[in-house]
Amino acid sequence: MQKTILNQTHRDLGARMVPFGGWEMPIHYGSQIEEHHAVRNDAGLFDVCHMTVVDIRGERAKPFLRHLLANDVDKLTQPGKALYSCMLREDGGVIDDLITYFMDEQWYRMVVNAATTEKDLAWLEKQAAPFGVEIRPRRDLGMIAVQGPNAREKTVPLLPQSLRAPAEALSPFQAVSDGDWLVARTGYTGEDGFEIMLPNEGVVGFWKALVEAGVRPCGLGARDTLRLEAGMNLYGSDMDESVTPLESGLGWTVDLRDRGRDFIGRQALEAQQAAGHLRRFTGLVLEGKGVLRNHLKLFDGEREVGGITSGGFSPTLGRAIALARIAPDAGEALTVEIRGRRLPVRLVKPPFVRHGKACIDL
Protein backbone atom coordinates (compact mmCIF):
# COMPACT_ATOMS: atom_id res chain seq x y z
CA MET A 1 0.00 0.00 0.00
CA GLN A 2 1.46 3.37 -1.02
CA LYS A 3 1.21 6.40 1.24
CA THR A 4 1.10 10.04 0.25
CA ILE A 5 3.37 12.52 1.95
CA LEU A 6 0.34 13.71 3.96
CA ASN A 7 -0.37 10.28 5.52
CA GLN A 8 0.75 11.20 9.04
CA THR A 9 -0.93 14.62 8.78
CA HIS A 10 -4.25 12.89 8.02
CA ARG A 11 -3.83 10.57 11.00
CA ASP A 12 -3.02 13.51 13.26
CA LEU A 13 -6.26 15.14 12.08
CA GLY A 14 -8.22 12.01 13.09
CA ALA A 15 -8.84 10.66 9.59
CA ARG A 16 -10.24 7.20 8.97
CA MET A 17 -7.83 5.72 6.41
CA VAL A 18 -8.94 3.29 3.67
CA PRO A 19 -7.30 1.59 0.70
CA PHE A 20 -8.01 3.31 -2.62
CA GLY A 21 -6.38 2.40 -5.93
CA GLY A 22 -3.31 1.00 -4.20
CA TRP A 23 -3.02 3.98 -1.85
CA GLU A 24 -3.96 4.48 1.76
CA MET A 25 -6.18 7.57 1.76
CA PRO A 26 -8.49 9.40 4.20
CA ILE A 27 -12.19 8.55 3.65
CA HIS A 28 -13.27 11.24 6.14
CA TYR A 29 -12.05 13.08 9.23
CA GLY A 30 -15.21 12.52 11.29
CA SER A 31 -18.19 13.43 9.16
CA GLN A 32 -18.29 13.02 5.40
CA ILE A 33 -21.52 15.04 5.21
CA GLU A 34 -20.09 18.01 7.10
CA GLU A 35 -17.04 17.94 4.83
CA HIS A 36 -19.33 17.89 1.81
CA HIS A 37 -21.25 20.94 3.07
CA ALA A 38 -17.99 22.76 3.85
CA VAL A 39 -17.06 22.58 0.17
CA ARG A 40 -20.52 23.68 -1.01
CA ASN A 41 -20.70 26.58 1.47
CA ASP A 42 -17.15 27.62 2.31
CA ALA A 43 -13.89 25.83 1.47
CA GLY A 44 -12.43 22.35 1.73
CA LEU A 45 -9.11 20.77 0.84
CA PHE A 46 -8.25 17.36 -0.57
CA ASP A 47 -5.07 15.33 -0.72
CA VAL A 48 -4.76 14.33 -4.38
CA CYS A 49 -1.08 13.42 -4.19
CA HIS A 50 -2.02 9.88 -5.23
CA MET A 51 -2.78 11.12 -8.73
CA THR A 52 0.13 11.21 -11.14
CA VAL A 53 1.56 14.25 -12.89
CA VAL A 54 3.23 13.37 -16.20
CA ASP A 55 5.29 15.78 -18.28
CA ILE A 56 5.36 15.26 -22.02
CA ARG A 57 8.14 17.06 -23.80
CA GLY A 58 9.50 17.18 -27.31
CA GLU A 59 9.22 18.93 -30.64
CA ARG A 60 6.40 16.60 -31.63
CA ALA A 61 4.55 16.75 -28.32
CA LYS A 62 1.49 18.34 -29.92
CA PRO A 63 1.11 15.89 -32.85
CA PHE A 64 1.62 13.09 -30.32
CA LEU A 65 -1.22 14.29 -28.10
CA ARG A 66 -3.48 14.94 -31.09
CA HIS A 67 -3.00 11.26 -31.94
CA LEU A 68 -3.24 10.01 -28.34
CA LEU A 69 -6.33 11.80 -27.06
CA ALA A 70 -9.98 11.88 -28.14
CA ASN A 71 -10.20 15.59 -27.38
CA ASP A 72 -8.06 17.91 -29.48
CA VAL A 73 -5.17 19.72 -27.77
CA ASP A 74 -5.11 22.02 -30.80
CA LYS A 75 -7.75 23.99 -28.84
CA LEU A 76 -5.08 24.87 -26.30
CA THR A 77 -3.48 28.05 -27.55
CA GLN A 78 -2.66 29.96 -24.38
CA PRO A 79 -0.03 28.62 -21.97
CA GLY A 80 -1.69 27.21 -18.85
CA LYS A 81 -4.94 26.30 -20.58
CA ALA A 82 -6.35 22.90 -19.54
CA LEU A 83 -8.32 20.28 -21.48
CA TYR A 84 -10.30 17.29 -20.20
CA SER A 85 -10.08 14.22 -22.40
CA CYS A 86 -10.36 10.47 -22.60
CA MET A 87 -7.44 8.32 -23.70
CA LEU A 88 -8.86 5.46 -25.78
CA ARG A 89 -7.91 2.02 -27.00
CA GLU A 90 -8.20 1.26 -30.72
CA ASP A 91 -11.66 -0.21 -30.05
CA GLY A 92 -12.81 3.01 -28.35
CA GLY A 93 -12.68 1.65 -24.78
CA VAL A 94 -11.59 4.23 -22.22
CA ILE A 95 -8.09 3.65 -20.81
CA ASP A 96 -8.36 6.69 -18.57
CA ASP A 97 -9.80 10.18 -18.33
CA LEU A 98 -7.30 12.94 -17.69
CA ILE A 99 -6.48 16.63 -17.77
CA THR A 100 -3.81 18.02 -20.08
CA TYR A 101 -2.23 21.43 -19.51
CA PHE A 102 -0.52 23.33 -22.32
CA MET A 103 2.75 24.60 -20.88
CA ASP A 104 4.53 25.62 -24.09
CA GLU A 105 4.82 24.38 -27.69
CA GLN A 106 7.14 21.57 -26.65
CA TRP A 107 5.80 20.81 -23.20
CA TYR A 108 2.42 19.52 -22.04
CA ARG A 109 1.53 18.27 -18.57
CA MET A 110 -0.99 15.56 -17.87
CA VAL A 111 -2.71 14.48 -14.64
CA VAL A 112 -3.88 10.85 -14.63
CA ASN A 113 -5.79 8.71 -12.14
CA ALA A 114 -3.98 6.88 -9.34
CA ALA A 115 -5.30 3.37 -9.96
CA THR A 116 -4.58 3.56 -13.70
CA THR A 117 -1.12 5.13 -13.48
CA GLU A 118 0.96 2.07 -14.36
CA LYS A 119 -1.09 1.05 -17.40
CA ASP A 120 -1.33 4.69 -18.51
CA LEU A 121 2.44 5.11 -18.39
CA ALA A 122 2.98 1.86 -20.31
CA TRP A 123 0.49 3.02 -22.96
CA LEU A 124 2.05 6.48 -23.15
CA GLU A 125 5.55 5.03 -23.57
CA LYS A 126 4.37 2.69 -26.29
CA GLN A 127 2.51 5.37 -28.24
CA ALA A 128 5.23 7.99 -27.73
CA ALA A 129 8.05 5.99 -29.31
CA PRO A 130 7.34 6.90 -32.95
CA PHE A 131 6.96 10.58 -32.00
CA GLY A 132 10.24 10.76 -30.13
CA VAL A 133 8.70 12.58 -27.15
CA GLU A 134 9.79 12.19 -23.56
CA ILE A 135 7.29 10.85 -20.99
CA ARG A 136 8.30 11.77 -17.47
CA PRO A 137 6.18 11.02 -14.39
CA ARG A 138 6.76 13.77 -11.84
CA ARG A 139 6.86 11.76 -8.61
CA ASP A 140 8.64 14.75 -7.06
CA LEU A 141 5.40 16.78 -7.19
CA GLY A 142 2.43 16.59 -4.86
CA MET A 143 -1.05 17.90 -5.49
CA ILE A 144 -3.70 19.51 -3.29
CA ALA A 145 -7.20 20.59 -4.32
CA VAL A 146 -8.86 23.53 -2.54
CA GLN A 147 -12.54 23.78 -3.45
CA GLY A 148 -15.55 25.87 -2.49
CA PRO A 149 -16.94 29.38 -2.88
CA ASN A 150 -14.30 30.81 -0.51
CA ALA A 151 -11.46 28.54 -1.64
CA ARG A 152 -9.63 30.98 -3.90
CA GLU A 153 -9.83 33.84 -1.44
CA LYS A 154 -8.40 31.69 1.37
CA THR A 155 -5.68 30.14 -0.79
CA VAL A 156 -4.21 33.10 -2.65
CA PRO A 157 -2.40 34.72 0.34
CA LEU A 158 -0.68 31.38 1.07
CA LEU A 159 0.80 30.96 -2.41
CA PRO A 160 4.36 31.97 -3.24
CA GLN A 161 4.41 35.74 -3.73
CA SER A 162 5.06 35.49 -7.47
CA LEU A 163 1.89 33.44 -8.04
CA ARG A 164 -0.60 35.43 -5.96
CA ALA A 165 -1.68 38.04 -8.49
CA PRO A 166 -1.64 35.69 -11.50
CA ALA A 167 -3.59 33.01 -9.56
CA GLU A 168 -6.21 35.56 -8.57
CA ALA A 169 -6.62 36.56 -12.21
CA LEU A 170 -7.09 33.01 -13.57
CA SER A 171 -10.15 32.15 -15.65
CA PRO A 172 -11.81 28.76 -15.15
CA PHE A 173 -9.83 25.86 -16.61
CA GLN A 174 -6.64 27.88 -16.73
CA ALA A 175 -3.37 27.50 -14.84
CA VAL A 176 -0.31 29.52 -14.03
CA SER A 177 3.06 28.16 -13.01
CA ASP A 178 6.33 29.30 -11.54
CA GLY A 179 9.12 26.79 -11.21
CA ASP A 180 7.64 23.58 -9.80
CA TRP A 181 4.47 25.25 -8.54
CA LEU A 182 1.39 25.18 -10.74
CA VAL A 183 -1.94 26.68 -9.74
CA ALA A 184 -4.97 25.70 -11.83
CA ARG A 185 -8.54 26.95 -11.51
CA THR A 186 -9.95 23.47 -11.92
CA GLY A 187 -11.57 20.84 -9.71
CA TYR A 188 -13.81 17.84 -9.28
CA THR A 189 -16.58 19.19 -7.07
CA GLY A 190 -18.73 21.56 -9.13
CA GLU A 191 -17.44 24.48 -7.06
CA ASP A 192 -14.88 27.17 -7.79
CA GLY A 193 -11.36 26.58 -6.51
CA PHE A 194 -7.83 25.55 -7.31
CA GLU A 195 -5.85 22.41 -7.91
CA ILE A 196 -2.25 23.07 -6.95
CA MET A 197 0.91 21.15 -7.80
CA LEU A 198 3.99 21.79 -5.73
CA PRO A 199 7.24 20.09 -4.73
CA ASN A 200 6.67 17.22 -2.28
CA GLU A 201 8.74 18.87 0.43
CA GLY A 202 6.35 21.84 0.56
CA VAL A 203 3.10 19.83 0.68
CA VAL A 204 2.73 19.30 4.45
CA GLY A 205 3.50 22.93 5.27
CA PHE A 206 1.10 24.23 2.62
CA TRP A 207 -1.65 21.85 3.82
CA LYS A 208 -1.23 22.98 7.42
CA ALA A 209 -1.30 26.64 6.42
CA LEU A 210 -4.58 26.07 4.56
CA VAL A 211 -6.10 24.31 7.59
CA GLU A 212 -4.89 27.19 9.75
CA ALA A 213 -6.64 29.60 7.35
CA GLY A 214 -9.96 27.79 7.97
CA VAL A 215 -10.06 25.43 5.02
CA ARG A 216 -11.61 22.12 6.10
CA PRO A 217 -9.80 18.83 5.33
CA CYS A 218 -12.07 16.58 3.27
CA GLY A 219 -11.74 12.89 2.52
CA LEU A 220 -12.42 10.74 -0.50
CA GLY A 221 -16.00 10.20 0.70
CA ALA A 222 -16.92 13.86 0.29
CA ARG A 223 -14.92 14.00 -2.93
CA ASP A 224 -17.17 11.27 -4.32
CA THR A 225 -20.52 12.77 -3.26
CA LEU A 226 -19.39 16.21 -4.52
CA ARG A 227 -18.35 14.93 -7.94
CA LEU A 228 -21.51 12.83 -8.21
CA GLU A 229 -23.70 15.87 -7.47
CA ALA A 230 -21.65 17.79 -10.05
CA GLY A 231 -22.43 15.04 -12.60
CA MET A 232 -18.75 14.27 -13.14
CA ASN A 233 -17.73 10.76 -14.15
CA LEU A 234 -15.53 8.50 -12.05
CA TYR A 235 -13.14 6.27 -13.95
CA GLY A 236 -13.64 2.59 -13.15
CA SER A 237 -17.30 3.16 -12.19
CA ASP A 238 -18.92 5.24 -14.92
CA MET A 239 -16.56 4.20 -17.70
CA ASP A 240 -13.69 1.82 -18.26
CA GLU A 241 -12.09 -0.11 -21.11
CA SER A 242 -15.35 -1.93 -21.90
CA VAL A 243 -17.29 1.19 -22.95
CA THR A 244 -16.70 4.20 -25.19
CA PRO A 245 -17.06 7.86 -24.20
CA LEU A 246 -20.14 8.02 -26.45
CA GLU A 247 -22.02 5.73 -24.05
CA SER A 248 -20.57 7.38 -20.93
CA GLY A 249 -21.94 10.89 -21.23
CA LEU A 250 -18.57 12.04 -22.55
CA GLY A 251 -19.42 12.62 -26.22
CA TRP A 252 -18.72 16.32 -25.60
CA THR A 253 -15.05 15.49 -24.99
CA VAL A 254 -14.63 13.67 -28.32
CA ASP A 255 -13.54 16.11 -31.01
CA LEU A 256 -14.22 14.80 -34.52
CA ARG A 257 -14.14 18.18 -36.25
CA ASP A 258 -10.69 17.90 -37.83
CA ARG A 259 -11.28 15.01 -40.23
CA GLY A 260 -7.59 14.62 -40.84
CA ARG A 261 -6.87 13.96 -37.15
CA ASP A 262 -6.41 10.23 -36.80
CA PHE A 263 -6.61 9.76 -33.02
CA ILE A 264 -6.55 6.34 -31.41
CA GLY A 265 -10.11 4.99 -31.23
CA ARG A 266 -11.52 7.37 -33.83
CA GLN A 267 -12.51 4.66 -36.32
CA ALA A 268 -14.27 2.66 -33.63
CA LEU A 269 -16.21 5.71 -32.38
CA GLU A 270 -17.27 6.68 -35.91
CA ALA A 271 -18.41 3.13 -36.60
CA GLN A 272 -20.34 3.06 -33.32
CA GLN A 273 -21.96 6.39 -34.13
CA ALA A 274 -22.88 5.23 -37.63
CA ALA A 275 -24.40 2.01 -36.29
CA GLY A 276 -26.54 4.02 -33.86
CA HIS A 277 -28.56 2.57 -30.97
CA LEU A 278 -26.14 3.97 -28.42
CA ARG A 279 -26.91 3.28 -24.82
CA ARG A 280 -27.97 6.40 -22.97
CA PHE A 281 -26.01 7.82 -20.06
CA THR A 282 -28.32 9.67 -17.69
CA GLY A 283 -28.80 11.03 -14.21
CA LEU A 284 -31.36 9.46 -11.84
CA VAL A 285 -33.17 10.64 -8.74
CA LEU A 286 -34.85 8.17 -6.40
CA GLU A 287 -38.40 9.40 -5.81
CA GLY A 288 -38.72 8.00 -2.29
CA LYS A 289 -36.43 7.24 0.60
CA GLY A 290 -33.40 4.99 0.23
CA VAL A 291 -29.96 5.10 -1.34
CA LEU A 292 -28.95 4.33 -4.92
CA ARG A 293 -25.79 2.23 -5.17
CA ASN A 294 -23.41 1.19 -7.93
CA HIS A 295 -24.56 -1.82 -9.99
CA LEU A 296 -28.24 -1.68 -8.98
CA LYS A 297 -30.43 -2.85 -11.87
CA LEU A 298 -32.93 -0.67 -13.70
CA PHE A 299 -36.22 -1.83 -15.20
CA ASP A 300 -38.74 -0.53 -17.72
CA GLY A 301 -41.80 -2.53 -16.75
CA GLU A 302 -40.50 -6.09 -16.44
CA ARG A 303 -37.56 -5.58 -18.80
CA GLU A 304 -34.08 -4.96 -17.39
CA VAL A 305 -32.77 -1.92 -19.28
CA GLY A 306 -29.48 -1.12 -17.59
CA GLY A 307 -27.79 -0.31 -14.35
CA ILE A 308 -26.41 2.33 -12.06
CA THR A 309 -22.75 3.12 -12.75
CA SER A 310 -22.34 5.29 -9.67
CA GLY A 311 -24.92 6.09 -7.08
CA GLY A 312 -25.11 7.60 -3.65
CA PHE A 313 -26.82 9.96 -1.30
CA SER A 314 -26.71 13.65 -2.19
CA PRO A 315 -26.14 15.66 1.00
CA THR A 316 -27.07 18.91 -0.77
CA LEU A 317 -30.40 17.60 -2.10
CA GLY A 318 -31.13 15.16 0.74
CA ARG A 319 -32.00 12.57 -1.90
CA ALA A 320 -30.46 9.53 -3.51
CA ILE A 321 -28.96 10.28 -6.92
CA ALA A 322 -27.05 8.27 -9.51
CA LEU A 323 -25.48 8.10 -12.93
CA ALA A 324 -26.70 5.21 -15.07
CA ARG A 325 -26.32 3.58 -18.46
CA ILE A 326 -29.57 2.40 -20.05
CA ALA A 327 -30.81 0.83 -23.28
CA PRO A 328 -31.47 3.31 -26.12
CA ASP A 329 -35.16 2.39 -26.20
CA ALA A 330 -35.76 2.50 -22.45
CA GLY A 331 -38.76 4.61 -21.49
CA GLU A 332 -38.85 7.50 -19.03
CA ALA A 333 -40.68 5.68 -16.24
CA LEU A 334 -38.07 3.35 -14.78
CA THR A 335 -37.72 1.47 -11.53
CA VAL A 336 -34.64 0.44 -9.60
CA GLU A 337 -34.39 -2.87 -7.76
CA ILE A 338 -33.22 -2.44 -4.17
CA ARG A 339 -33.15 -5.58 -2.03
CA GLY A 340 -35.81 -7.27 -4.13
CA ARG A 341 -38.16 -4.29 -4.28
CA ARG A 342 -38.79 -2.06 -7.31
CA LEU A 343 -38.81 1.66 -6.55
CA PRO A 344 -39.52 4.48 -9.03
CA VAL A 345 -36.63 6.64 -10.25
CA ARG A 346 -36.80 9.79 -12.35
CA LEU A 347 -34.43 10.45 -15.25
CA VAL A 348 -32.70 13.83 -15.04
CA LYS A 349 -29.92 15.54 -16.90
CA PRO A 350 -26.78 16.01 -14.77
CA PRO A 351 -25.40 18.04 -13.07
CA PHE A 352 -27.53 17.70 -9.97
CA VAL A 353 -25.78 20.57 -8.15
CA ARG A 354 -23.50 23.35 -9.33
CA HIS A 355 -22.05 26.22 -7.32
CA GLY A 356 -24.06 25.26 -4.25
CA LYS A 357 -27.42 25.31 -6.07
CA ALA A 358 -29.73 22.45 -7.03
CA CYS A 359 -29.97 22.08 -10.82
CA ILE A 360 -32.93 19.69 -10.79
CA ASP A 361 -36.49 19.92 -9.48
CA LEU A 362 -37.19 17.83 -6.42
Place this chain on the structure above:
Amino acid sequence: MSEIPDDLKYTSTHEWARDEGDGIVAVGITDHAQELLGDLVYVELPEVGTDLGAGAECAVVESVKAASDIYSPLDGEVVEVNETLADSPEAINEAPYEQWIFKLKMADPAQLDNLMDAAAYAAAVEAEEH
Protein backbone atom coordinates in the same frame (compact mmCIF):
# COMPACT_ATOMS: atom_id res chain seq x y z
CA MET B 1 -11.86 3.83 21.17
CA SER B 2 -15.59 3.48 20.83
CA GLU B 3 -18.01 3.44 23.74
CA ILE B 4 -19.29 0.05 25.02
CA PRO B 5 -21.73 0.37 27.95
CA ASP B 6 -21.55 -2.36 30.61
CA ASP B 7 -25.31 -2.87 30.98
CA LEU B 8 -25.95 -4.10 27.41
CA LYS B 9 -25.49 -7.37 25.54
CA TYR B 10 -23.75 -7.56 22.16
CA THR B 11 -23.46 -9.62 18.97
CA SER B 12 -20.42 -10.24 16.79
CA THR B 13 -22.30 -8.38 14.01
CA HIS B 14 -22.31 -5.19 16.13
CA GLU B 15 -25.88 -5.05 17.38
CA TRP B 16 -26.61 -4.25 21.02
CA ALA B 17 -29.57 -5.60 23.01
CA ARG B 18 -31.06 -4.07 26.13
CA ASP B 19 -33.38 -6.01 28.41
CA GLU B 20 -36.45 -3.80 28.89
CA GLY B 21 -38.21 -6.25 31.24
CA ASP B 22 -41.43 -8.18 30.56
CA GLY B 23 -39.60 -10.30 27.97
CA ILE B 24 -38.94 -7.30 25.73
CA VAL B 25 -35.51 -6.44 24.36
CA ALA B 26 -34.52 -3.24 22.49
CA VAL B 27 -32.01 -3.61 19.64
CA GLY B 28 -29.68 -1.06 18.06
CA ILE B 29 -26.21 -0.81 16.54
CA THR B 30 -23.04 -0.17 18.51
CA ASP B 31 -20.91 2.96 18.58
CA HIS B 32 -18.22 0.98 16.78
CA ALA B 33 -20.69 0.05 14.01
CA GLN B 34 -21.84 3.64 13.46
CA GLU B 35 -18.21 4.79 13.39
CA LEU B 36 -17.38 2.24 10.74
CA LEU B 37 -20.41 3.14 8.65
CA GLY B 38 -20.05 6.91 8.85
CA ASP B 39 -22.95 9.34 8.42
CA LEU B 40 -26.21 7.38 8.26
CA VAL B 41 -28.74 8.56 5.68
CA TYR B 42 -31.37 5.82 5.63
CA VAL B 43 -32.83 3.17 7.92
CA GLU B 44 -35.10 0.42 6.63
CA LEU B 45 -37.16 -0.76 9.59
CA PRO B 46 -38.66 -4.22 10.03
CA GLU B 47 -42.42 -4.64 10.12
CA VAL B 48 -44.18 -4.93 13.45
CA GLY B 49 -45.44 -8.49 13.88
CA THR B 50 -42.56 -10.14 12.00
CA ASP B 51 -41.24 -13.32 13.59
CA LEU B 52 -37.47 -13.39 13.58
CA GLY B 53 -34.95 -16.12 14.23
CA ALA B 54 -31.65 -15.27 15.92
CA GLY B 55 -29.24 -14.13 13.19
CA ALA B 56 -32.01 -13.25 10.69
CA GLU B 57 -31.54 -10.14 8.52
CA CYS B 58 -34.30 -7.82 9.64
CA ALA B 59 -33.33 -4.20 8.98
CA VAL B 60 -30.86 -2.18 6.95
CA VAL B 61 -28.89 0.93 7.81
CA GLU B 62 -27.33 2.88 4.97
CA SER B 63 -24.62 5.45 5.31
CA VAL B 64 -23.14 7.69 2.65
CA LYS B 65 -20.61 4.90 2.15
CA ALA B 66 -22.48 1.60 2.29
CA ALA B 67 -25.55 -0.41 3.20
CA SER B 68 -25.31 -2.73 6.18
CA ASP B 69 -27.71 -5.44 7.32
CA ILE B 70 -28.95 -5.57 10.89
CA TYR B 71 -29.40 -9.07 12.31
CA SER B 72 -31.79 -10.08 15.02
CA PRO B 73 -29.77 -11.01 18.12
CA LEU B 74 -32.46 -13.40 19.39
CA ASP B 75 -35.56 -15.38 18.42
CA GLY B 76 -38.66 -13.26 18.82
CA GLU B 77 -41.42 -11.10 17.38
CA VAL B 78 -41.00 -7.44 16.40
CA VAL B 79 -43.38 -5.50 18.66
CA GLU B 80 -42.28 -1.93 18.03
CA VAL B 81 -40.06 -0.01 15.59
CA ASN B 82 -38.41 3.39 16.07
CA GLU B 83 -40.30 5.39 13.42
CA THR B 84 -38.40 8.59 14.17
CA LEU B 85 -35.36 7.07 12.49
CA ALA B 86 -37.10 7.20 9.10
CA ASP B 87 -36.71 10.98 9.11
CA SER B 88 -33.57 11.31 11.19
CA PRO B 89 -31.24 8.34 10.65
CA GLU B 90 -28.33 10.55 11.75
CA ALA B 91 -29.69 10.29 15.33
CA ILE B 92 -27.96 6.89 15.45
CA ASN B 93 -24.59 8.54 14.79
CA GLU B 94 -25.23 11.04 17.55
CA ALA B 95 -26.43 8.58 20.21
CA PRO B 96 -26.13 4.94 19.10
CA TYR B 97 -27.19 3.51 22.49
CA GLU B 98 -30.24 5.75 22.86
CA GLN B 99 -31.54 5.06 19.37
CA TRP B 100 -32.96 1.57 19.43
CA ILE B 101 -34.11 0.39 15.99
CA PHE B 102 -36.71 -2.20 16.98
CA LYS B 103 -38.02 -4.04 20.04
CA LEU B 104 -38.46 -7.79 20.20
CA LYS B 105 -40.72 -9.93 22.35
CA MET B 106 -38.25 -12.68 23.13
CA ALA B 107 -39.28 -16.27 22.41
CA ASP B 108 -36.81 -17.46 25.02
CA PRO B 109 -35.33 -14.85 27.42
CA ALA B 110 -32.62 -17.36 28.37
CA GLN B 111 -31.05 -16.68 24.95
CA LEU B 112 -29.84 -13.33 26.30
CA ASP B 113 -27.14 -15.26 28.12
CA ASN B 114 -25.77 -16.45 24.77
CA LEU B 115 -24.90 -12.87 23.76
CA MET B 116 -21.59 -11.21 24.55
CA ASP B 117 -21.12 -8.95 27.53
CA ALA B 118 -19.28 -5.63 27.21
CA ALA B 119 -15.86 -7.13 27.94
CA ALA B 120 -16.27 -9.91 25.37
CA TYR B 121 -17.52 -7.46 22.75
CA ALA B 122 -14.62 -5.08 23.44
CA ALA B 123 -12.23 -7.98 22.90
CA ALA B 124 -14.02 -8.93 19.65
CA VAL B 125 -13.74 -5.36 18.34
CA GLU B 126 -10.10 -5.25 19.36
CA ALA B 127 -9.43 -8.54 17.54
CA GLU B 128 -11.20 -7.27 14.40
CA GLU B 129 -9.02 -4.18 14.27
CA HIS B 130 -5.77 -6.16 14.35
